Amino acid sequence: MIAHRRLGIVARRSRTAEHGTGLLASVAGVTAFLFFLLAAVQLLVNLYAVTIVSAAGYDATRVVASRTVDHDDPASVAAAQGRAEARFRSLMGRAADKTQLSWSMSGDVVSLRVTTIPPSVLPTSLGRHVAFGRIERTFRFRVEELR
DSSP states (O other), X not given: OHHHHHHHHHXXXXXXXXXXXXXXXXXXXXXXXXXXXXXXXXXXXXXXXXHHHHHXXXXXXXXXXXXXXXXXXXXHHHHHHHHHHHHHHHHHGGGGGGEEEEEEEETTEEEEEEEEOOOOSSOHHHHHHHSOSOEEEEEEEEOOOOO
């Protein structure tokens, strides 16, 4: 019986000596989990922004390179670029405020260069290191012609 009492006391002392160790490990684990979760969300937001920029830029360049636009008339090309930019900005939403579009035509090729800063979930100092700090895309289309 004495052995059982000693075991009980020893067991009781070892349990009291470890109070708080689970709490510290849990706080560290939750902090690491939240950091990785925010990094994953930031990456997904950036991938979504890249997808929207690519789709909208592709559509805008295709509209200007269309055969319905008279490419010999600068006013017709400017009107097509205006329509394409308006559609592009409507697809981009609030991110269009940070977007620059640059058009160029050389021969029978219409080119659009898009530069934008994607939205960020994380603070700016961390968000730029996790994923894309700037999205730059160039789209080139041949002018459509009937043959």
